[in-house]
Amino acid sequence: MAQLTLKNLGKSFDATDVIRDLSLDVADGELVCLLGPSGSGKSTVLRMVGGFETPNRGAILIDGEDVTRVPPEKRPTGMVFQSHALWSHMSVAGNVAFGLKLRGLPKTQIREKVGEALALVGLEGYGERRVWQLSGGQQQRVAIARALVLEPKILLLDEPFASLDQHLRERLREELRDIQRRLGITTLFVTHGQDEALALADRIVVLRGGEIEQVASPDRMYRAPQTRFVAGFIGSMNFLPCDMRGGVSDHPLFAVRATVPDGPVELAIRPEALTLLPARGTGARVHRVTDYGTHLLVDVDLPDGGRLKAMCPPSARYEPGQEVALEAGHVALFRGDAKLAEVTVERRVAVHV
Amino acid sequence: MTDLSSSGTGRAGGTAHSNGRGLTGLLLVSAPVALLGWLIIYPIFNAIARTLFAPTQTGTAFSLDTYGRFFSDGYALANLWLTLWVTAVCAALLLAICLPLALYLRFAKSRVAGVVQGLALFPMFVPSVILAYALIRTIGPNGGVDLVLNALGLPKINSPYLTPWGPIIGLVWDNIPLTTLMLVAGLGAVSDNAVEAARDAGARPIALLRHIILPQIGNAMLVVLSFTVLSIFSAFTLPYVLGPASPEMMGPFMQRTFSQVMDPRMAVTQAVITFAICAVFGAFYVRSIAKNREARR
Numbered sequence: 001m002a003q004l005t006l007k008n009l010g011k012s013f014d015a016t017d018v019i020r021d022l023s024l025d026v027a028d029g030e031l032v033c034l035l036g037p038s039g040s041g042k043s044t045v046l047r048m049v050g051g052f053e054t055p056n057r058g059a060i061l062i063d064g065e066d067v068t069r070v071p072p073e074k075r076p077t078g079m080v081f082q083s084h085a086l087w088s089h090m091s092v093a094g095n096v097a098f099g100l101k102l103r104g105l106p107k108t109q110i111r112e113k114v115g116e117a118l119a120l121v122g123l124e125g126y127g128e129r130r131v132w133q134l135s136g137g138q139q140q141r142v143a144i145a146r147a148l149v150l151e152p153k154i155l156l157l158d159e160p161f162a163s164l165d166q167h168l169r170e171r172l173r174e175e176l177r178d179i180q181r182r183l184g185i186t187t188l189f190v191t192h193g194q195d196e197a198l199a200l201a202d203r204i205v206v207l208r209g210g211e212i213e214q215v216a217s218p219d220r221m222y223r224a225p226q227t228r229f230v231a232g233f234i235g236s237m238n239f240l241p242c243d244m245r246g247g248v249s250d251h252p253l254f255a256v257r258a259t260v261p262d263g264p265v266e267l268a269i270r271p272e273a274l275t276l277l278p279a280r281g282t283g284a285r286v287h288r289v290t291d292y293g294t295h296l297l298v299d300v301d302l303p304d305g306g307r308l309k310a311m312c313p314p315s316a317r318y319e320p321g322q323e324v325a326l327e328a329g330h331v332a333l334f335r336g337d338a339k340l341a342e343v344t345v346e347r348r349v350a351v352h353v
Numbered sequence: 354m355t356d357l358s359s360s361g362t363g364r365a366g367g368t369a370h371s372n373g374r375g376l377t378g379l380l381l382v383s384a385p386v387a388l389l390g391w392l393i394i395y396p397i398f399n400a401i402a403r404t405l406f407a408p409t410q411t412g413t414a415f416s417l418d419t420y421g422r423f424f425s426d427g428y429a430l431a432n433l434w435l436t437l438w439v440t441a442v443c444a445a446l447l448l449a450i451c452l453p454l455a456l457y458l459r460f461a462k463s464r465v466a467g468v469v470q471g472l473a474l475f476p477m478f479v480p481s482v483i484l485a486y487a488l489i490r491t492i493g494p495n496g497g498v499d500l501v502l503n504a505l506g507l508p509k510i511n512s513p514y515l516t517p518w519g520p521i522i523g524l525v526w527d528n529i530p531l532t533t534l535m536l537v538a539g540l541g542a543v544s545d546n547a548v549e550a551a552r553d554a555g556a557r558p559i560a561l562l563r564h565i566i567l568p569q570i571g572n573a574m575l576v577v578l579s580f581t582v583l584s585i586f587s588a589f590t591l592p593y594v595l596g597p598a599s600p601e602m603m604g605p606f607m608q609r610t611f612s613q614v615m616d617p618r619m620a621v622t623q624a625v626i627t628f629a630i631c632a633v634f635g636a637f638y639v640r641s642i643a644k645n646r647e648a649r650r
Binding site: 071073074078079083085102146147 | 544546547549550551552553554555556557560564565568569
């Protein structure tokens with residue numbers, strides 16, 4: 001298939017830098033998710049790769065060939081838009097066949113390829129329907145088939161499932177992952193849904209203010225975030241401000257030992273890294289218990305006025321106001337935006353405040 | 354078990370009829386409907402009746418004499434043909450000028466588009482009679498263009514003033530803003546993503562226009578065409594001031610038949626024939642609007 005290289009890309013709109021010196025390599029057959037909050041520049045990067053925006057600086061290479069100034073109609077890319085962007089005056093087959101007709105393929109070959117593409121996305125027999133007769137999910141499948149039928153070297157997806165409901169989104173992303181694996185097509189996927197990125201990607205690129213914050217596998221991105229921004233952006237994270245003195249944190253509930261310079265830090269603990277135990281004298285009390293079916297999420301008010309979230313098994317029984325002790329399995333220490341250390345915490349048992 | 358059944362008689366708020374909103378609505382629409390009936394519907398039927406019933410010594414009698422005279426009069430038919438021809442040429446020229454303009458205004462991202470839009474809408478604020486005299490002063494005999502050509506030692510232009518091309522130039526200029534605005538509104542239905550998806554599939558500008566944009570603004574173009582035909586067919590000022598004396602367009606022809614020939618029944622017959630032709634295009638317009646509404650449901 002193909003390799004995509006972004007070299008020192010920069011893009012400005014009205015003298016405002018939207019993308020700043022962004023470099024990225026996407027390997028052959030890899031699915032990379034661009035993840036970030038609104039305005040982080042992820043869609044701009046995708047649109048530059050697709051040829052819909054021209055970078056002010058840097059280069060875009062597909063299989064080593066510079067395509068930075070190549071218009072979209074001549075690029076070996078296929079794009080799927082969030083709004084489906086289907087042509088309502090054409091049938092489903094007409095939408096999928098459009099690019100093939102422009103390439104002057106014989107009718108029999110077009111019919112065959114359209115049939116294959118529709119079968120790939122599970123829409124056999126839907127060719128003659130009008131696009132407005134389809135559901136949102138089916139329309140997005142047609143958009144995917146339309147992009148894939150042209151056999152692009154790079155598949156670009158711009159938040160393709162954002163307008164769909166949760167169930168459909170989950171189903172379609174699984175199907176997309178299967179199709180992508182089967183075809184081995186290099187894919188760049190833009191999303192602001194962290195669950196989508198974690199479920200789909202070989203690697204996740206977190207963008208912030210037009211710059212790459214971290215590039216890592218979903219596993220590393222979730223379990224070993226390199227910056228405080230990534231730690232807070234991916235999944236839920238409890239941040240507990242305290243001071244390090246002589247290699248030990250002075251937090252009343254979590255005595256974290258780490259070889260870091262003295263000074264203010266934030267302890268970052270995932271809700272699932274916390275264990276709740278019924279106890280007296282800790283000053284930590286259950287504020288609210290939310291049952292998500294697969295787990296309970298318990299909000300705990302801390303003696304210093306802070307609040308944190310802990311994930312518990314659904315069988316656990318906690319009541320609002322109940323005093324609890326907390327035990328953390330894994331803690332990361334941040335000072336400013338930089339990570340200082342990752343440590344396992346000793347439980348401070350019998351703390352009286 | 355919770356009882357979710359309902360007797361169906363106790364709807365909160367009641368019906369529009371029961372709470373008086375229906376009457377308010379009827380009162381609100383009654384004024385415009387009454388005006389429509391008084392100023393448009395009644396005159397139409399009155400005019401048709403006046404052309405169909407000729408005065409006799411004993412009263413009135415059904416007669417198609419004025420229609421017979423109109424369709425057997427070579428001069429009247431030449432006027433009708435000229436009006437149809439001018440309308441067709443104007444509609445074609447307007448589409449040819451305004452479609453590229455509207456495409457530019459819809460898809461251009463530059464700041465120049467704002468200036469172009471301002472210039473395109475400018476004719477809307479120029480009264481027809483001012484425009485007519487401005488055109489006489491520029492492209493009329495010994496007008497501005499002739500003066501410039503004379504200064505350059507070149508021959509004078511063959512002035513379109515008092516030829517069918519005079520009103521064509523004026524009517525096209527006058528109708529550019531409205532036509533452009535309607536086309537831009539129609540192009541609003543073509544999303545940026547639909548165009549980008551087509552480019553992504555390999556469509557170059559001509560293919561994009563032919564396969565994606567034009568099919569999606571077909572209704573808007575029909576509306577534009579109907580509206581343009583309706584306004585140009587019934588135009589008076591520009592054909593009267595800029596057009597030829599013989600044959601002449603239906604507007605000046607009606608006015609002259611009424612005020613100079615002193616034949617009001619014949620003038621009304623000309624108006625009814627003009628109205629019948631316009632009504633065909635009006636039907637296209639209404640059908641297109643109805644189709645649009647159906648598509649939105």
